[in-house]
């Protein structure tokens with residue numbers, strides 16, 4: 237069921253809202269490409285985590301575990317900046333930790 | 345209070361800067377070169393002399409002046425800036441952001457015309473251009489009123505959480521010296537008190553997001569909150585004017601009237617012209633004519649009901665606009681006054697005048713002949729071909 241929308245009298249007395257609401261705003265559905273993680277190739281340098289504009293790289297105990305597809309916009313910056321993708325993976329796709337794939341393949 | 349009264353000679357700019365010194369804002373961001381006025385420059389002197397604690401941000405344009413003031417106000421500071429003419433034009437994009445973010449910025453403004461042609465002198469085209477920006481607007485007759493209105497403005501703006509511009513006629517008030525009564529520093533401090541914003545960005549206890557993307561499903565509701573604030577501002581202005589009067593002995597209202605009680609004919613005007621008009625009223629009264637004056641002070645929020653009540657008993661009313669909205673209608677004061685009167689059963693005959701564009705002076709004799717024309721109009725001895733006359737413009 238759709239959430240009831242607030243009326244103007246229920247809104248705060250200025251154009252301000254509580255912080256952190258961007259987590260609730262799922263921007264992932266804009267994606268036309270998605271990063272797919274290949275753990276075995278990753279050296280966990282965290283470059284992708286630093287450059288991702290949407291904080292969509294999931295890291296646990298200092299290691300990349302995958303992507304937050306609710307917020308990942310599929311911009312491909314992570315794949316572009318990953319030093320392994322640029323190095324060993326440059327000519328050999330099978331060595332890349334991040335491979336951008338067509339989002340349509342994942343939609344049912 | 346009276347024993348501490350301090351009468352000094354100050355130009356309008358100095359008087360407004362003095363009010364800013366006494367307010368001692370947290371942040372003033374300004375671009376103190378022409379087309380701004382001396383206000384920011386004088387205030388920068390206070391900063392250099394250590395007379396205020398203000399963080400003075402010298403920015404690269406008026407657009408940035410307003411942007412920085414907005415940022416600092418959102419962060420939780422009591423913030424001010426000052427401008428005029430083209431400077432206000434450049435700020436225009438930021439003005440509705442200040443009002444819809446509900447930031448109580450108070451800005452002295454000097455009314456000077458806008459280009460083209462290039463001209464630095466007085467008319468109200470600049471502030472009238474931004475009359476729908478969600479800022480409260482007060483037009484002052486003299487330096488004393490400007491000084492008082494800025495102090496009151498802090499109270500009003502912070503109570504209703506809306507910004508206010510306090511404007512004075514360029515050169516006529518801004519550069520002419522007049523006697524004004526200052527309020528002692530400590531009394532101003534006590535009067536304005538400490539600023540306690542409800543929410544502010546630098547508050548770690550209650551984190552907020554300001555100015556977010558707000559599309560079809562919520563923009564209207566958020567805008568409505570600001571619209572409602574402007575509607576409620578009238579009550580706050582009334583209350584604050586009363587309080588100021590009780591404290592300091594000078595009481596203001598949405599408008600002041602002069603010899604209006606038994607008047608048949610009146611002029612409705614704003615700004616420094618009202619001083620000239622008082623002399624014209626006295627001259628006409630001596631000649632036995634029942635004329636009066638309504639000096640409009642608060643243009644935003646527009647005090648429609650209050651104005652309708654005051655003018656409803658008149659036989660004829662001349663409305664004086666020192667700007668033309670280029671709407672094909674009349675000046676903005678005339679258009680809005682007529683709208684305010686629409687639901688009145690009794691209303692005076694009205695003719696409006698656009699006068700003084702680009703700083704052209706208006707003589708007492710011209711106002712007297714307007715009173716005489718209104719007298720004729722009220723007796724059906726005169727008819728105008730158009731609703732508006734462009735006063736003194738050569739054909």
Ligand code: SF4
Pocket residue numbers: 277278279280281282283284285300317318319320321333334
């Ligand atoms: S940038 Fe590449 S190698 Fe480094 S952590 Fe991310 S995926 Fe792994």
Ligand code: SF4
Pocket residue numbers: 270271287288289290291292293303307308309310311312313314315
């Ligand atoms: S594709 Fe873009 S948004 Fe998605 S994880 Fe990579 S850098 Fe972040």
